[in-house]
Amino acid sequence: MLPTKIDSGADRDIAVEAQARVRRDDLEVVFQPFIEGRPSGGSGKATELIDPSTGAPFTRISYAVAADVDRAVDSAARSSALWRSTPFSERGQRLRRLAVLIHEQARPIAQLISREQGKPYLEALTQEVLPALDHLRFIIRHAERYQAGLSVDPRHPFYAHKRAHYLYDAIGVVALVTPSPLPFAVPLIQTAAALAMGNAVVLKPSEHTPLSGLRIGALCTKAGFPSGLVNVVPAHPEDALRLVAHSRVDKAFFTGSVEAGQHVMATAGCAPRPVVLCLGGKHASVVAGDADERRAANGVVWGALANCGQNCGSIERVFVEERVATRFVDCLIEAVDRVRMGNPLSEEVDLGPLLSEQRRREVHAQVSEAVARGARLMRGGVMPEGPGFFYPPTVLLDPPLDCRLMREETLGPVIPVVVVESLERAILLANDSDFALTASGWSRSYERAERMMVGLQAGVVTINDVLYSFGEPAATWSGFRKSGIGQNHGTPGLREMSRQRFVSFDDAGAEAPLFAYPYDRAASDLADGSLDYLHGSGRFARMRALARLLRLERFRLRVPVRRFLFSGKRLGR
Numbered sequence: 001m002l003p004t005k006i007d008s009g010a011d012r013d014i015a016v017e018a019q020a021r022v023r024r025d026d027l028e029v030v031f032q033p034f035i036e037g038r039p040s041g042g043s044g045k046a047t048e049l050i051d052p053s054t055g056a057p058f059t060r061i062s063y064a065v066a067a068d069v070d071r072a073v074d075s076a077a078r079s080s081a082l083w084r085s086t087p088f089s090e091r092g093q094r095l096r097r098l099a100v101l102i103h104e105q106a107r108p109i110a111q112l113i114s115r116e117q118g119k120p121y122l123e124a125l126t127q128e129v130l131p132a133l134d135h136l137r138f139i140i141r142h143a144e145r146y147q148a149g150l151s152v153d154p155r156h157p158f159y160a161h162k163r164a165h166y167l168y169d170a171i172g173v174v175a176l177v178t179p180s181p182l183p184f185a186v187p188l189i190q191t192a193a194a195l196a197m198g199n200a201v202v203l204k205p206s207e208h209t210p211l212s213g214l215r216i217g218a219l220c221t222k223a224g225f226p227s228g229l230v231n232v233v234p235a236h237p238e239d240a241l242r243l244v245a246h247s248r249v250d251k252a253f254f255t256g257s258v259e260a261g262q263h264v265m266a267t268a269g270c271a272p273r274p275v276v277l278c279l280g281g282k283h284a285s286v287v288a289g290d291a292d293e294r295r296a297a298n299g300v301v302w303g304a305l306a307n308c309g310q311n312c313g314s315i316e317r318v319f320v321e322e323r324v325a326t327r328f329v330d331c332l333i334e335a336v337d338r339v340r341m342g343n344p345l346s347e348e349v350d351l352g353p354l355l356s357e358q359r360r361r362e363v364h365a366q367v368s369e370a371v372a373r374g375a376r377l378m379r380g381g382v383m384p385e386g387p388g389f390f391y392p393p394t395v396l397l398d399p400p401l402d403c404r405l406m407r408e409e410t411l412g413p414v415i416p417v418v419v420v421e422s423l424e425r426a427i428l429l430a431n432d433s434d435f436a437l438t439a440s441g442w443s444r445s446y447e448r449a450e451r452m453m454v455g456l457q458a459g460v461v462t463i464n465d466v467l468y469s470f471g472e473p474a475a476t477w478s479g480f481r482k483s484g485i486g487q488n489h490g491t492p493g494l495r496e497m498s499r500q501r502f503v504s505f506d507d508a509g510a511e512a513p514l515f516a517y518p519y520d521r522a523a524s525d526l527a528d529g530s531l532d533y534l535h536g537s538g539r540f541a542r543m544r545a546l547a548r549l550l551r552l553e554r555f556r557l558r559v560p561v562r563r564f565l566f567s568g569k570r571l572g573r
Contacts, residue, residue, distance in 0.1 A: 095195065
C-alpha cells in the first residue's frame with residue numbers, strides 16, 4: 001500500500017540533509033536557502049507552504065533575499081573555476097553517485113513532490129523520479145564524448161590536411177529558473193547536464209514548490225560535488241530577475257510562463273547574456289478518421305489530465321474527424337468517468353488537486369466563459385466543495401475557436417473537443433496557435449501519421465502516444481513561437497550547457513598561410529587560379545585552373561600538394 005501521508009522518516013531525512021529545524025508554533029521545520037553546501041540565509045520571516053490537497057499549511061520556509069542571491073552566485077563562480085578543469089572521469093563518478101542516491105531515496109522524494117505539488121504519488125515516481133534517473137544515465141554516457149571534442153572533416157580542398165575539432169567548454173555559472181508542475185525532474189535534469197559539462201549552478205525553484213529544489217542541492221552535496229557548486233535559492237519571482245541580471249551569471253535557463261519569460265529575456269538582453277526559454281504550450285491532439293477510437297480516447301484523457309493538466313505539454317485542444325467523432329467522444333466520456341480524484345498520497349487516486357486556489361479560479365473562468373459562449377459541457381465544470389484545490393475532469397464539446405479556453409494556456413484538467421470535417425482542417429486548426437511546443441495525433445495508417453508528423457507545427461510531435469518524449473533522454477524538449485527558444489534534453493541540451501569552439505592544427509610546415517602577404521603579382525595569380533578552380537564552370541575549365549595553381553611556387557610552398565592531391569576533396573569530391 002502507498003502511504004496516506006508523507007512519512008516521518010522522509011520529513012526527518014529532508015530536515016537533516018537540507019535544512020535547520022526551528023520550532024515555530026505547530027509547524028516544526030523552517031526551510032532555508034541552500035548556499036555553499038549548507039542551509040543558509042533567508043529573510044528571517046518564515047512563510048507557510050500550503051498543501052494543495054488540504055489548503056492548510058504543512059511547513060515553513062524563509063525565502064532568499066537579494067543578499068542571498070548575490071552570495072549564491074559568488075559561491076558558484078568560485079567553484080566553477082576549479083570544476084571546469086576537473087576531468088570528466090571525476091565528474092562522471094559524482095553524477096553516478098547522485099543517481100544512486102536518487103534511486104535509494106526515490107519513494108521519499110516522490111512523497112515530497114506529491115505533498116508540496118499535489119500530483120499523485122505514482123505520477124511523481126513515474127513522471128519525475130524515473131525520468132530524472134533515465135536522463136542522468138544518458139547525460140553521463142554522452143557528455144564525455146563532448147568533453148573529448150568532436151572531429152570536423154574539412155571540406156575546403158586547400159584546408160583538407162588540417163586536423164580540426166569542435167570543443168565544448170564549460171559556460172561558467174548557469175542560472176536555472178524552474179517551474180512548479182515538474183519541481184524535481186526539470187531542475188534535476190538541467191542541473192545534471194550543467195554539472196556534466198563543467199558548469200556551476202544557481203537554482204531558483206518555483207516559490208510554490210521549493211522543497212524539491214532544496215532536496216536537489218542536498219543530494220548534490222551528499223554525492224560529493226564541491227560545496228558551492230550547486231546553490232538553491234527559493235525566492236519570490238522578482239528575485240529571479242536579479243539572478244538573471246547578475247554580472248557573474250553566464251547563461252540563464254528559464255521554464256515557465258510566456259509573460260515571465262519575456263521579462264527574463266529582456267533582462268538577459270540588457271546584460272547581454274544567452275538564454276534558453278521553455279515557455280507555454282497549447283498541445284493540440286488530432287484524431288484522424290481511421291484512428292482506434294478507444295486507444296485515442298485513453299491517450300487523450302491521460303495526456304490532458306496527468307498532473308491535473310498542469311504540464312506544459314498537456315493536451316489542451318482535441319480536433320477529431322467527424323466520421324469517428326461520436327464513437328471517440330463516447331470512449332472519452334467512459335475514460336473520464338473512470339478517473340478517481342482525491343488525496344494524491346492515496347493508492348486509489350488518479351487525479352490530485354491543482355497547485356493553488358488562484359490556478360483553480362483561472363481554470364474555472366476559462367471553462368465558464370466557453371460554456372457561456374455555446375460550448376456543450378459534457379462532464380465536470382463545477383467547483384467542488386470541501387478543502388483543497390480540486391477541480392473535476394471537465395469535457396466540453398465544440399467550444400468557440402476564439403474563446404480563451406482554445407487560445408490561452410489553461411493548465412487544468414479540461415478537455416475541449418472540436419469536431420472537424422477533414423484531417424487537413426484538423427491540422428490547420430491545430431497550427432492556429434501562438435504556441436508550438438508539443439502536439440500529437442492518432443491514426444492506424446503510416447500515410448496519415450506522416451501527414452500529421454510533417455504538418456503539425458510543434459517542437460515535439462508524437463503519433464499514437466503522448467507525454468512520453470519528456471521521459472525519453474534522447475528526445476529534445478523545445479518549441480518555437482511563444483513556446484520558447486533553445487533546446488533542452490538530448491545531445492542538443494548538452495550543447496546548450498557549453499560553449500562550442502572550433503580549433504585546428506596544421507602540421508604541414510608551410511612557409512605562411514595560403515593568402516598571406518605579400519600582396520603582389522604572385523598573390524594575384526594565386527587568387528585568380530583559386531577562383532577559377534574552386535568555382536569555375538565545367539570540369540575541363542577547373543582542371544586547367546588546377547594546372548595553373550600547381551605551377552605557382554607560392555601555392556606549392558603554402559599547400560601540402562601531395563596531401564592535397566590525394567585528399568579526396570579535389571573538384572568537390
